[in-house]
Amino acid sequence: MINRLKKFAALGLVVMLGLGPAFAEQATPETGSVRNSLTKAHIYLLAGDYRRALEACQKDIDDAPSVEAYIHVTYVFHAIDAYLDHLSREERWNTVEQLYLNLAYKDPQDLIDPPGGLARMAKEMIQTSVQQQSDVSAAMATRLNKSEADRLWQQQTQWRQANPQTWWTGIPDAWR
Numbered sequence: 323m324i325n326r327l328k329k330f331a332a333l334g335l336v337v338m339l340g341l342g343p344a345f346a347e348q349a350t351p352e353t354g355s356v357r358n359s360l361t362k363a364h365i366y367l368l369a370g371d372y373r374r375a376l377e378a379c380q381k382d383i384d385d386a387p388s389v390e391a392y393i394h395v396t397y398v399f400h401a402i403d404a405y406l407d408h409l410s411r412e413e414r415w416n417t418v419e420q421l422y423l424n425l426a427y428k429d430p431q432d433l434i435d436p437p438g439g440l441a442r443m444a445k446e447m448i449q450t451s452v453q454q455q456s457d458v459s460a461a462m463a464t465r466l467n468k469s470e471a472d473r474l475w476q477q478q479t480q481w482r483q484a485n486p487q488t489w490w491t492g493i494p495d496a497w498r
Contacts, residue, residue, distance in 0.1 A: 359385075360394060364493045372402050373425050392463030393474040394497075399456035401490035406445050408490070415441035422448060 359378045366375035379395035382388075402421075409418050422444035463471040474497075481494035 360493065360497060363394065363398065364498070367398070367401060367490070367492055370405075370421070370491075371424060372398065372405070372421065373428065375401075387466075389463045389467040389470045390474065392459045392466065393471060393478075394493075396456045396459040396463065397478055397493070399452040399459065402452045403449055403456070404490040406449050408487075410442075410445055418442070418445045 359382045363375045363378040366372070366378060375398045376395065379391065379398050382391035383395060402425075406418065406421065409415075409421070419441040422441070425448060460471070463474075477494045477496040481496075482489045485492075
């Protein structure tokens with residue numbers, strides 16, 4: 323059990339360190355690159371592959387840090403949180419465990435040391451981590467450009483209101 327917690331803590335640390343501080347000047351993203359990664363993230367969200375959705379958004383931050391890139395990764399964190407809430411309300415604990423495995427597994431060597439945690443405990447650990455990371459990435463986006471961050475959050479709020487039962491399975495129409 324402690325080995326599983328260590329792996330989960332390491333995953334959270336990798337995600338947190340990958341976000342990095344926003345000390346440099348605001349970079350201008352290459353529109354095609356951001357759109358391509360966002361399209362991939364949208365497909366991954368539809369498939370329920372939240373790890374790859376996070377990775378696609380993280381690639382945008384690594385390649386061309388921008389307010390949009392930070393908002394997009396924050397949105398994926400929020401989507402994971404909402405999906406977990408949805409699953410727990412419906413008491414779909416097997417699916418919570420599948421989400422945990424999706425986030426924990428990346429490489430073939432993971433197959434020889436599977437985490438296999440308890441679903442309810444996995445839910446709490448994942449939600450705590452994504453809530454903390456979404457706060458960090460949202461703050462970074464705001465530091466880069468508050469008015470642009472506000473505009474993007476207004477778009478996602480409209481998306482959530484229009485799709486209250488499924489918003490976490492995709493991205494706002496305005497972001498496509």
